Amino acid sequence: MKYVIKKVIALIITLLVVSFLAFLAFQIIPGDPTTRILGSEATPEMVAALREQMGLNRPMLLRYLDWLGNFVRGNYGTSFTYKVSVNSLLADKLPVTILLTALSFIITGVVAIPLGILAGSVKSKIIDKIVIIIDQIVMSVPAFFIGMIVCFLFGILFRLFVPGQFVPLETDWRACIAYLVFPAVSIAIPRIAMTVKMLRSSILNQLGQDYVRTARSRGNNRRQYLFKHVIRNAMIPVITFLAISLAEIMTGTIIIEQVFTIPGIGRLLISSIGTRDFPVVQAIVVLIAAWIVIVNFAADIINQVVDPRMRNR
Amino acid sequence: MSELLKITDLLIHFHNAAPERNAVDGISFSIDEGDILGLVGESGSGKTVTAMSLCGLLDVKQADLSGSILFQGKELVNCSEEFLLSLQGDEISVVFQEPMSSMNPVMKIGLQVEEALRVHTKLSKEERKARALQALADAELPNPEEVYNKYPHELSGGMLQRAMIAAAIINRPMLLLADEPTTALDVTIQAQIIKLLKKLNQENNMAILFISHNLHVVRQLCERVAVMQRGKLVEEGDVNEIFRNPQQEYTKNLIAAIPTREKRLS
Numbered sequence: 360m361k362y363v364i365k366k367v368i369a370l371i372i373t374l375l376v377v378s379f380l381a382f383l384a385f386q387i388i389p390g391d392p393t394t395r396i397l398g399s400e401a402t403p404e405m406v407a408a409l410r411e412q413m414g415l416n417r418p419m420l421l422r423y424l425d426w427l428g429n430f431v432r433g434n435y436g437t438s439f440t441y442k443v444s445v446n447s448l449l450a451d452k453l454p455v456t457i458l459l460t461a462l463s464f465i466i467t468g469v470v471a472i473p474l475g476i477l478a479g480s481v482k483s484k485i486i487d488k489i490v491i492i493i494d495q496i497v498m499s500v501p502a503f504f505i506g507m508i509v510c511f512l513f514g515i516l517f518r519l520f521v522p523g524q525f526v527p528l529e530t531d532w533r534a535c536i537a538y539l540v541f542p543a544v545s546i547a548i549p550r551i552a553m554t555v556k557m558l559r560s561s562i563l564n565q566l567g568q569d570y571v572r573t574a575r576s577r578g579n580n581r582r583q584y585l586f587k588h589v590i591r592n593a594m595i596p597v598i599t600f601l602a603i604s605l606a607e608i609m610t611g612t613i614i615i616e617q618v619f620t621i622p623g624i625g626r627l628l629i630s631s632i633g634t635r636d637f638p639v640v641q642a643i644v645v646l647i648a649a650w651i652v653i654v655n656f657a658a659d660i661i662n663q664v665v666d667p668r669m670r671n672r
Numbered sequence: 673m674s675e676l677l678k679i680t681d682l683l684i685h686f687h688n689a690a691p692e693r694n695a696v697d698g699i700s701f702s703i704d705e706g707d708i709l710g711l712v713g714e715s716g717s718g719k720t721v722t723a724m725s726l727c728g729l730l731d732v733k734q735a736d737l738s739g740s741i742l743f744q745g746k747e748l749v750n751c752s753e754e755f756l757l758s759l760q761g762d763e764i765s766v767v768f769q770e771p772m773s774s775m776n777p778v779m780k781i782g783l784q785v786e787e788a789l790r791v792h793t794k795l796s797k798e799e800r801k802a803r804a805l806q807a808l809a810d811a812e813l814p815n816p817e818e819v820y821n822k823y824p825h826e827l828s829g830g831m832l833q834r835a836m837i838a839a840a841i842i843n844r845p846m847l848l849l850a851d852e853p854t855t856a857l858d859v860t861i862q863a864q865i866i867k868l869l870k871k872l873n874q875e876n877n878m879a880i881l882f883i884s885h886n887l888h889v890v891r892q893l894c895e896r897v898a899v900m901q902r903g904k905l906v907e908e909g910d911v912n913e914i915f916r917n918p919q920q921e922y923t924k925n926l927i928a929a930i931p932t933r934e935k936r937l938s
Contacts, residue, residue: 568773569768569770569773569774570773570774570775570776570777572729572768572774573766573768573774573775573776573784573836574776574787575729575760576727576729576760576761576765576766576768577760577761577765577787577788577791577839578757578758578759578760578761578762578788578791578792579761579787579791580753580757583791587787588776588779591778591779592776592777592778595778665778666777666778667777667778667823667825667826668777668778668823668825
């Protein structure tokens with residue numbers, strides 16, 4: 360219980376700091392939401408009037424506290440560009456991004472864990488070398504580039520999907536998922552490579568531990584000591600890594616949504632930064648920060664389940 | 673008493689070692705059923721490598737093994753892996769030096785203690801647990817039920833080593849290889865573990881190969897002792913005889929290395 364309270368306090372502090380920094384960034388970067396709204400022909404008087412109307416002339420700290428007060432009450436403000444509440448904008452875009460993140464994470468886990476175990480337990484030196492080399496190459500290719508290759512290969516050559524023709528979730532959820540699989544795979548591929556490398560070296564490290572020798576001395580064959588002893592120990596660092604991955608996949612969708620023209624949070628974020636649509640950006644940034652903190656919290660809990668040494672801290 | 677283990681001209685060479693340097697260089701000795709043999713020598717003299725070759729834990733890819741190891745009349749050198757697996761934890765078991773690192777940190781003690789039963793028998797979960805609790809009690813651990821459900825990091829080194837011994841004896845092995853089992857423990861615990869091993873040896877007629885660099889500890893437990901130096905067996909015989917009248921300079925040095933107070937006590 361004490362642990363949960365500590366984590367919740369940490370979450371609140373993180374969100375306060377992150378939201379304040381995002382707020383601050385908007386004061387520093389050049390550009391003004393009013394010019395976007397009024398256009399370049401606007402007279403200084405018009406700009407000044409609009410700034411006054413939007414409350415942009417008040418001291419920054421006051422405006423931050425205002426925003427915070429509204430945010431705590433669940434009111435994320437109104438978008439400057441779309442003239443609708445940020446809540447409704449997010450409600451519209453968030454499901455797509457969550458679906459994409461979840462798909463990508465599931466693909467990463469389902470593919471990487473068996474592959475990593477295989478890579479860690481294979482005895483052949485040649486296979487091991489090949490795995491390492493392929494792994495290294497795949498790992499160093501950024502997801503957006505893989506996304507472009509996927510668009511070209513599966514979209515244009517094999518015509519498995521039409522790049523750019525996203526099907527909204529409400530229209531046909533099956534078609535929507537079928538479209539999202541391709542960007543999800545693009546994000547997952549470098550992640551899979553990293554997880555495989557991590558799990559492989561973790562297994563090799565565990566294989567050298569004394570307790571493995573003990574397990575062997577009891578007549579366990581290789582498969583038995585791998586699955587009864589080694590893999591559970593080897594998973595401990597990988598769980599933390601997968602949690603970080605889950606956080607990074609979410610942020611990774613920002614770019615991949617551009618490549619595949621998916622109307623999710625990422626596209627919204629980038630266009631909102633461009634138009635200095637501050638309430639939207641602020642809400643998304645806080646959302647992502649909260650996501651990262653929560654995911655790490657979940658990883659802590661899973662680690663405690665797997666590793667008894669982490670309990671009762 | 674019949675002969676349990678007979679080693680003849682055992683030679684072990686690690687591939688990454690110098691050609692003329694054998695880790696074990698043509699040693700021969702034997703252990704009878706219910707016998708306790710002490711194997712002493714300094715670090716790197718080949719004691720542990722010898723023991724590991726007896727229980728099939730030597731990595732055959734990294735070392736050449738020749739000579740003969742007869743266990744109950746059956747050859748272990750170059751035998752099939754299945755045969756080795758059938759002996760490990762059943763007829764031959766091992767207690768290692770570091771109890772903490774020798775235990776799987778994320779597995780309950782009880783499950784590790786009963787592991788040899790899981791591998792070698794078809795006993796049910798409940799039967800295994802009953803046997804494990806009995807073995808923990810035999811190893812003189814207080815509250816076996818409590819220890820059964822603990823994780824290694826929750827026990828002291830001495831208690832862990834007792835649990836390791838419980839795991840090693842659960843299947844009533846004919847031979848226990850004890851590789852410096854007391855070295856990592858403090859002196860009072862050492863004496864208790866020695867006493868426990870002696871008791872188990874007498875009650876179960878279980879032969880013990882006791883490896884140590886500490887002659888004082890060996891004298892408390894063993895009737896016979898073999899002294900190893902640089903892979904060779906330099907002296908072998910009755911432990912008291914060797915203490916009274918060491919033939920080799922090396923043995924004299926080992927005896928001289930015992931702190932004088934301990935020498936007086938023993």
